[in-house]
Amino acid sequence: MGPANIIQSLLRQETLSTHKSTSFKPGQIFQGKVIKLFPNQTAEVLIGTQKVIAQLEAPLSANERYWFQVQPGEGKVHLRVLLPGPDSGGRTPATLEGILSSLSLPATKENIEIVRFFLREQLPITKEALNNASQWIKDSKNFHDGLEALKQMIVKELPFVRGVFTALTSIQKHEPLHTSLNRLAAALENTEPTQASQQLKAILAQLVTNVKEKTAAAGLELVGKEWLHAKNDSPPAFKILQAVGIFPAEATEQEVIETGLAAFANKAAPAGQSAFLQRTIAVVSDLYRNLLANDQQGIKEAVAQLEKLAASVKKPLDTSSQPVRLQNLVYGHLSPGQQNLKNHASLIRNILDAFIQTTEQPGAVKAADILAVFSGAKNMRTGGQQLAGLLGTDINKLSLPFSLQEKNLIEQITAAIVRNSPNWEEGDKIARQLKDLIRTIGFGHEYELTEWLKNPHPHGREKIESLKPLLLQFLNEHPPAPVKEAAEHVLNRITGLQVLAQEAGPLQQFVVQVPVSFWDRTADLTMQWSGRNNEDGSIDPNFCRVLFYLQLENLDETIVDMQVQNRVLNLTIINGTSDIKELTQPFIKPLKTKLQELDYQLSSIQFEQPGKKDGPQFMRKSGPVFDPQQYKGVDVRI
Known part of the structure; x- marks a missing residue:
């Protein structure tokens, strides 16, 4: 039972409201x-x-x-x-055509099937509903999913508009969310860069990049910073970059700098390279040529241009007196006794180091962007993978010969990455990561926007900058058809999951789907939560039910059904692995201990094979933790 099947099961569940009287319009x-x-x-x-x-x-x-x-x-x-x-139910072709005729609608095959479906499900029929339904289903790619979406729109009393219909059909598709996000990211690579598209690419990379790729990116950034910032020639960071294939093993720093600047002048800028970095490298190239020629006037002009570029950087790495610092760098390098120096590698590195920005805004200059100028995209990809493997290896078991300084640097970088990486054995970090993922996708965007409008402040705006509003902003720019279709699909999936959220009295139910990164892969985590709210609106942790679905690399499809009654917890784990019960035994005692620390008591853990309780029937029979019939009125939050 895949994530799409689970979402379809949730879609078909009854609403949290009581069965209300039929309204006649x-x-x-x-x-x-x-x-x-x-x-x-x-x-x-x-x-x-x-x-x-x-x-x-x-x-x-x-x-x-x-x-x-x-x-x-x-x-x-x-x-x-x-x-x-007639007693037959009135679903004969003649009757169906008669209904369509009375509504002045054509008796097409699609219209007859829609009317038949409405009658079978005892849904009220109107001319407007049939007209819209016919057009929407004609434009959709799956007739059955379209009918089910129409039913849920009527049963759950959702706004009968195309946007809701499209959202509900989107979440029934079998394509994983992380695949949809990757498809959109790939489409954006061939799109003219705008501020919205650049922000969109950055947030998509954050969501779908696996841990190995994140380690490679973080490692390249940290090693790159060390190399650019070093004052001496051939620092340890340069040796590490050579060892992983970023730079040629036999090349000197001077050769790397010369080759990179020469190649920059003779080829088109790499995809994704910011215009600011291109201008900076162009001026640095001019400065380098003038240094080699000892052209003092040319050096002065190049330094002046660099000062202007540095002044335009909103968030430089060091201080606001950066132009003075650049002058000191250049003329300190050319101080008496240095005029005949032909090795300007360290100077070029230190100048470029001054332009690295700490901000995460799209277009900000990063150390890895500068490395790419001197290495090339291919070397950056393969070198990044090599570096990730290097950082994940015990320092004493490295096959490559490294000096003590180089080993110390590798350990420092590894420690910095580990501090900022999720650890699946630390529950509080994982909880924060899941909350961040939910916010980053934008499942609570409308609520956060409303709260921000009530109390606007600069820092609060960061909370509402998530994937959903960026998609809306990007689509308003009327992008080309392929990327527009990919963006609309992701937007509709987010909205569709929001549509499934319901409230009835103190009861609440919502479902989220987020991409979760492992070492060399990304998978979707689907979670349904149902429970009740306290009087102050906060979630009651004493009574709730949570369903988790995750596609694991070795255990494959896994469903965890967690029910909490008065802080007593019962778990049902559904998985096809034959010895799953034996495999989990070492973890049960630590689980009980951790739950006790949180004032929960683990009552039981049951193991089920797929096909017994994991289908739609299981989802329907289990039902919510509370009886919703005693509460009237439903507020569906979109």
Whole structure:
């Protein structure tokens, strides 16, 4: 049972509200049975399971079925007979075509099937609903999913608009969320860069990059900073970059700098390289040529241009007196006794180091961007993978010969990365990571935006900058069709999951799906939470039910059903591994201990094989923790 099946099961669950009386609106068509006749052309009519006293527009016979259309009128429900309704259910082609004819709609194959579906599910029919449904389903790629979305829109009393329909059909697709995000990221690579698209690429990279790739990126950034910042020639960081293949093993720093600047002048800028970095490298190239030629006027002009560029950097690494610092760097390098120096590698490195920015805004210059100038995209990819493997290896078991200084630097970088990486054995860090993922995708965007508008402040705006609003902003720029389609699909999936969130009295239910990164892969985690709120609106941790679905590399599909009653916890683990029970035994005692520290008591852990309790039937039978029938009124939060 994949994530799409679970979401479809959640979609088909009954709402948290009580079964409310059918509402009658002018234009709706129902099949009903006349139970009793009263004077003045009034009658008791059975519609579904509900009996109503209705005003009829024509005399009818008791105990007969008819097709009725609700008419405008005050007081009683006013009904007009459209067609007789035979006991067969009135779903014969002739009856279906008759209904369409009475609504002045064409009897196409699609329209007949839509009417048949509405009748079978006892859904009210209106001309507007059928007209919209026909067009929406025609534009959708799956007829069955479209019908199910229409049903849920009516049953859950969602706004009957195309946006909600598209959102509900999107979450029924079997493509994993992380695949949809990767597809959008790939499409953005071939799109003209804008501020919105650059921000979108940055947040997508944050969501779908696996731990190995993140380690490689973080490692390259840290080693790159060390190399650029070092004052001496051939520092330890340079040797590490050579060892992993970023730079040629036999090349000197001078050769790396010369080759990189020469290649920059003779080829197009790499994809994704910011215009600011291109201008900076161009001026640095001019400075380097003038240094080699000892052209003092050329050096002065290049330094002046670098000062202007440095002044335009919003968040430089060091101080606001950066232009003075650049002058000191250059003329300190050319101080008496240094004029004939031909090795300017350390100077070029230190100048570029001054332009590295600490901000995470798109277009900010990073050490890895500068490394790419002197290495090339291919070497950066393979070298990054090599570096990730190097940082994940015990320092005493490294096959490559490193000096003590180089080993110390590797240990420092590894420690810095570990501090900022999730550890699946530390529950509090994982909880924070999941909360960050939920916020980053934008499942609570509308709520956070409302709160920010009530109390606007600069730092609070960062909380509302998530994937969903960035997608809306990007789509407003009217991007090309392929990337537009990919962006709309992701946006609709987020909105579709939001549509499933419900409140009824103190009861609440929501479902989220987030990409979770492992070492060399990314998988989707689907979670449904149902429970109740306290009087202050906070979640009651004493009573709730949580369903987790995760596709694991070795254990494959895994569902965890966690039910909490008065802080007593029962777990059901559904997995196809034959010895899953034996494999988990070493973890049960630590689990009990950790739960006790949080004031929870583990009562039982049950193991089930797929096919017994993991299908839609299991999802329906288990039901919510509380009986929702005692609460009236549903607020569906979109």
